[in-house]
Amino acid sequence: xxxxxxxxxxxxxxxxxxxxxxxxxxxxxxxxxxxxxxxxxxxxxxxxxxxxxxxxxxxxxxxxxxxxxxxxxxxxxxxxxxxxxxxxxxxxxxxxxxxxxxxxxxxxxxxxxxxxxxxxx
Amino acid sequence: xxxxxxxxxxxxxxxxxxxxxxxxxxxxxxxxxxxxxxxxxxxxxxxxxxxxxxxxxxxxxxxxxxxxxxxxxxxxxxxxxxxxxxxxxxxxxxxxxxxxxxxxxxxxxxxxxxxxxxxxxxxxxxxxxxxxxxxxxxxxxxxxxxxxxxxxxxxxxxxxxxxxxxxxxxxxxxxxxxxxxxxxxxxxxxxxxxxxxxxxxxxxxxxxxxxxxxxxxxxxxxxxxxxxxxxxxxxxxxxxxxxxxxxxxxxxxxxxxxxxxxxxxxxxxxxxxxxxxxxxxxxxxxxxxxxxxxxxxxxxxxxxxxx
Numbered sequence: 001x002x003x004x005x006x007x008x009x010x011x012x013x014x015x016x017x018x019x020x021x022x023x024x025x026x027x028x029x030x031x032x033x034x035x036x037x038x039x040x041x042x043x044x045x046x047x048x049x050x051x052x053x054x055x056x057x058x059x060x061x062x063x064x065x066x067x068x069x070x071x072x073x074x075x076x077x078x079x080x081x082x083x084x085x086x087x088x089x090x091x092x093x094x095x096x097x098x099x100x101x102x103x104x105x106x107x108x109x110x111x112x113x114x115x116x117x118x119x120x121x
Numbered sequence: 122x123x124x125x126x127x128x129x130x131x132x133x134x135x136x137x138x139x140x141x142x143x144x145x146x147x148x149x150x151x152x153x154x155x156x157x158x159x160x161x162x163x164x165x166x167x168x169x170x171x172x173x174x175x176x177x178x179x180x181x182x183x184x185x186x187x188x189x190x191x192x193x194x195x196x197x198x199x200x201x202x203x204x205x206x207x208x209x210x211x212x213x214x215x216x217x218x219x220x221x222x223x224x225x226x227x228x229x230x231x232x233x234x235x236x237x238x239x240x241x242x243x244x245x246x247x248x249x250x251x252x253x254x255x256x257x258x259x260x261x262x263x264x265x266x267x268x269x270x271x272x273x274x275x276x277x278x279x280x281x282x283x284x285x286x287x288x289x290x291x292x293x294x295x296x297x298x299x300x301x302x303x304x305x306x307x308x309x310x311x312x313x314x315x316x317x318x319x320x321x322x323x324x325x326x327x328x329x330x331x332x333x334x335x336x337x338x339x340x341x342x343x344x345x346x347x348x349x350x351x352x353x354x355x356x357x358x359x360x361x362x363x364x365x366x367x368x369x370x371x372x373x374x375x376x377x378x379x380x381x382x383x384x385x386x387x388x389x390x391x392x393x394x395x396x397x398x399x400x401x402x403x404x405x406x407x408x409x410x411x412x413x414x415x416x417x418x419x420x421x422x423x424x425x426x427x428x
Contacts, residue, residue: 019196039152039155039156040155040156040159040160043156047183054183054184054185054186054189054190055156055183055184055185056152056153056156056184056185056189056190056193057185057189057190057193059149059152059153059156060149060152060190060193060194060196060197060198061193061197063148063152063197064197064198
């Protein structure tokens with residue numbers, strides 16, 4: 001197979017995989033935080049702890065989670081630079097996180113079990 | 122110059138988002154600019170003697186290619202609209218059982234009674250007199266105060282504070298328009314120029330066309346508000362009055378026909394006829410509110426959103 005196509009396929013696979021997991025990670029990071037956090041700060045933390053995606057894709061995901069009502073936000077002035085938007089989890093967001101995390105654990109367990117079989121073979 | 126490279130990236134992102142919703146483009150550009158500038162500022166602070174061009178290359182790579190980021194915004198917007206779409210018909214099913222088409226469907230003649238957007242538009246139009254008076258007073262006071270004081274040094278900070286307040290008011294009005302008229306508007310302020318210091322920031326306040334179109338919009342809100350308010354109060358009281366006539370006549374026997382001999386002779390038929398006209402006038406009023414709201418949203422998007 002053409003290596004270029006293989007790369008494209010890998011990128012596409014990664015992108016599709018990320019579509020859901022990035023949202024899950026964002027919710028999880030916000031659930032850990034005791035107070036609202038602003039977008040850049042969240043992006044930096046995910047870059048360090050879970051570098052699976054381009055940082056630029058985190059922002060539209062945050063916005064969409066907000067429009068879906070899973071996050072809410074308030075804008076506060078900052079000492080340096082433009083006002084910052086602080087996000088925190090809503091009640092719906094917490095419920096979604098619990099359900100998605102359960103889903104994720106189940107999926108990853110099943111997938112890992114199958115992949116393990118592949119390693120032994 | 123790192124500044125130029127951030128600008129070049131933003132231009133590329135804008136080009137990649139060409140044809141998208143204006144407000145979505147503005148959101149995407151703000152996110153990118155905010156992130157890139159914050160990150161560059163942090164690196165400068167933590168690593169003195171930083172090779173900026175090289176650092177910026179890394180920062181841009183971590184943020185993602187413009188095409189990729191543009192695709193993410195387009196996709197996310199589609200997902201959100203798709204996820205929210207089924208909620209709408211569930212709350213207010215289309216009268217003829219059809220699912221409504223996505224781009225701003227206009228409800229059927231009586232279907233408008235069940236359209237929440239019609240009521241929120243009506244409320245916006247009624248409210249626009251109050252907001253219009255406030256915006257106009259604020260703009261004229263601020264403008265004349267700063268112009269008058271400009272001969273003294275104190276006029277300059279007053280003018281700057283005033284122009285800053287115009288941007289905030291424009292953002293607030295945008296949120297109101299999005300909430301009540303349903304047109305997508307910017308969700309946050311544009312990031313201020315961080316490189317180049319206070320001079321560049323000041324310059325952008327004056328050279329940014331949006332400051333001035335926003336000012337125009339805010340001042341225009343007074344005549345528009347008067348017009349909207351008058352029209353809506355007239356239509357609303359007329360249609361509700363007509364609708365209430367049969368109730369008042371048959372239940373309370375309170376309708377008087379001073380100086381209208383024919384009406385006094387045919388009281389029952391006049392009351393029924395008024396009720397029927399009112400039955401049509403109420404949805405007509407709501408349709409008018411929807412249409413005017415749409416015009417107003419178009420105006421707001423034109424004058425308050427800058428790309």
